[in-house]
Amino acid sequence: MTGLTFSLKDNPRLDRWLRFQDDRTVRIGTGKVELGQGVLTALAQIAAEELDLDIRQIQMMSGNSIEGPAEGYTASSWSIEHSGAAIRLVAAEVRALALARAALRLNAAPDELMIVEGAFLRNGAPSDIDYWSIAGEIDLSAEATGAVPPKPRSTYRLVGTSVPRIDLRAKLTGSGFIQDMALPGMLHARTLRQPGRGATLIGLDEDAIRRRAGAAIQIVRIDNFVAFVGIDETAVRTAAIAAAECAVWENARALDPEQAMPDWVASQPSIDQLVGDPLPEPAPDRVSARFTRPFLSHGSIAPSCAIALSCDDILTVWSHAQGMHPLRENIAKTVGLSLDKVACHHMQGAGCYGHNGADDAALDAALVALALPGQPIRLMWRREEEFGYEPLSSAMAVTVHAALDPAGRPVDWTTEIWSATHGQRPGVGGAYLLAADALKEPPPERRPFDIPLERGGGATRNSIPLYDMDAKRIDLHLIHDVPVRTSSLRGLGATLNVFAIEGLLDDLAVRTGEDPLSYRLAILSDPRARRVLEKAAAMADWSSRDAGGAGSGLGLGLARYKNSSAYAAVVASVQVDEAVRVTNVWCAVDAGLVINPDGLVNQIEGNIVQAISWALMEEVRFGPQGIASLDWESYPVIRFSDMPEISVELVEAGEHPPLGVGECAGGPTAAAIGNAVAHALGTRIHDMPMTRDRIMTALMA
The missing domain is CATH 3.30.365.10 (Aldehyde oxidase/xanthine dehydrogenase, molybdopterin binding domain)
Structure with a gap:
């Protein structure tokens, strides 16, 4: 018994997921939507694989609230893990039902039959039966059982291959959006x-x-x-x-520029929560470091x-x-x-x-x-409206505390976080749509709510280190109120949390006189994490890293997204003079079974580029009339001229289930850049974005 996945439990009817159409295609439904991540192509590959179809015989129906499965929001890198797993089980079950009907029609044993592009062959010879001729005999209004195992990996034709994106033609011809x-x-x-x-x-x-x-x-x-x-x-x-x-x-509404600062946010009333191992008695001596990032905009290409x-x-x-x-x-x-x-x-x-x-x-x-x-x-919306009224990603402050053993390695770890919510999607925790505020009876004020850790976390995302330590905990200060709406942006709190964790680890390595890579490997037992870390280091020729301090630096960062999805290790090379310039990025990823390698690499490359922009440039500013950064000049993002050379390699792990990958490289990239800048300067920059002014301030301190 395979069992039902999360999405199938909520949407058990087969016809929500799969229907045979008169044009000899199969419509596959998904509640997950295409945001540029290539997910519809990957889901079509999964369906075509299980049904023995050509991918051109798959028609994807995405985000249809009347006919399609309800899968909540497309978020948290769950599309392949949740929707892909459901489609795989549904397709396997419908294929088995179709084989049984065809066997009855042909008076044959099911193992005499095979399927090629939807047509049934008996002992290799064509029959006059295909999916569409027996579709009326299959009860797709029935509920999935999860009892039919999907195909073994050894039989895959499409999964694991770089199929061209099915939505590319429309985009290239001006009708895709x-x-x-x-x-x-x-x-x-x-x-x-x-x-x-x-x-x-x-x-x-x-x-x-x-x-x-x-x-x-x-x-x-x-x-x-x-x-x-x-x-x-x-x-x-x-x-x-x-x-x-x-x-x-x-x-x-009137805003004060100071309210945009992470320290102002951290000074506001909060709901406090301690998660994880209890604090030891007595409290150990700790090494601590504080890191911040500002409010961020989504920077959508089109309003x-x-x-x-x-x-x-x-x-x-x-x-x-x-x-x-x-x-x-x-x-x-x-x-x-x-x-x-x-x-x-x-x-x-x-x-x-x-x-x-x-x-x-x-x-x-x-x-x-x-x-x-x-x-x-x-x-x-107009561009100014998008910048001025969309929900922002909350400014955050994170202090990481480590108690060390005699060898200078952490045995007790606390990640202390100050942040407003990252979870105000409409309908989540009492959140609502913006124009509702303008109506005669606006919704009531909402109590602060953030995504719980068991669902990946919001401000707390990736705040527990992967490394081996006797005790780990999160000390969360969820801010009651900030003067702007805050909600989800790619990675949520993971970007700053990984930046902070990996930054302190580098500083601890310096204290002990150890190489940062060797220091990490000494406290890392997860074999998959070790593999990506060693792979990225080899890609970047880490062993040639010099003593630093002369304006060029090499830094690394590691995380497993949400501590449950894909592993990513990143090494960044930087040059620092008047500003930070990232010259090269090397990234190794373990995403388990990869559906579409080219699509996956594209996702990682995009995540790396966005993280460079966050680390070095992006910052929302406030003014008396509201948000003051209302255009691309006042809210600069990375340009093509700023792009480094990016190399991504996938670590073979096909024996493991597919893992969400779209957000896995953001935190490690920001961390790698932060550590490379510290290596280049001999001084740590604790605040993002790492602008020229912040670098000068740190050097003169």
Whole structure:
């Protein structure tokens, strides 16, 4: 008995996952959505493998809240682990059911039959039977049993090969994203954003806005929510810009630049929790170091967008948000419709790992569509709106404490964390969609809630070191309130936690006079972790590392994402003069059974690039009117000219189940850069981003 996976337990009906279609394809459903990670291609490979189909015979249906399985949010690198495991079991079971029916039709034993591209062969000879001719005899409304074992790895044809991405053609031809989507009679819309919860619109010069628009527009106002709608997209965008000057607000939000600082966040009231081994009595002497990072934006390539249509008493929403079933529930609740009157469908968006403005734009579009029934509404946020109103990744401070044995190695470890929540996705812990605040009866204030450690953790993610120590614990200070929304961004708290853990370990190695690699290996018994660490070191020719201190440095970082997903070890080479320049990155990854090697390497490379940007550049700033970093000049991200040479190698581990990989390299990359900078300078920079000003301050201290 194989048993049901997490996703199958919640969605046991076979037809939620698999249906035979009249065009001789098989539709595979998944609640996970494509965010650029290549997951739909990998899931199609899994299905085609188990069903003995060509991948071109698979049609993926992703994020359909009416027909597809409900799998929550696409997050935490769980798509292959959860949805892939479910699809594998469903496909294996349906294949077995089909073989049994075909055997009856042919009066043959099942072991006489084989399947090639959906057609049944008997003793190698063609029959007149295929999946589609017997599909009506298979009860796909039945629930999966999990009793049929999937194929052995030794028989794989597609899994483990670099199949080209199935969504690439549409992207290359300009139709791959929701921003490209058009419906007949579609109107464009932009919003006037409420400047903070509790702000009241007491004046709006609509005549001036219409004059500035330069073309006919409609103004939709629902309490403190305002949208501008028209055929001409430029006119409605112009109207939205003008509205900011023509609106009078009472009780608008004001921010202080100091509130953007991690130390300010750490000084606020908190809910405190100690997790892990109890503190020893008496408390040991400890070596401690404090590390920080600022608020971060998602930096989405395109602003958030949604399309909505209210027609025949059904509200349909197309969105690039990361969970269509949760979005459906949250929109229905907010607008007062029953669940059966709302349908949400996923369309890919141009770039975001985490909770940006996509969910909120979907509600914005839904509100306008309900006000203007029968007309499709395309609502897109402006760039300034995206930066100014999307949820941010919380600023954090982490102090790591280590008690050492006589050899200078840690035997007791505490990771102490100050952070606001990383878990405010709508419907999670009482969180809700942004425009709900602007309605007549806004939702109640929510109590601070973060993702629990058993689900990967939020602020606490990757705060327990992989290394061998007698005792480990987390001392969490979850901040009650910060003046901006905070939620999930790729890796959540793992980036700073790994940066801090690996930074202190390097400093401890320096104290003992040991090489950082040797120091780690001496306290690391996990064989898979050792393999990636040794592999990355060999790739980077670690043995040639010099004494440092002359402006060039080599550093390493290691983590197993969430301590349960893929292992990643990273070595970074840097040059430090007026600023930090990363010249080379070498990364070794153990992801268990790899479905699509090329897709997996692409994910890791992208994660490395994003982590370089976090480590060296990105920082949200506050001003009196709100978020002050509203464009690419005030919120710089890594450019092509800043790209290092990146080498990624996959450690063979196909005997193990597939592991989530999309976020595994972020923390180790930031840590490797931090350690390389310390090696280059002979001085540790404890705060991200490691800018020129911070380097100068550290050198003059």
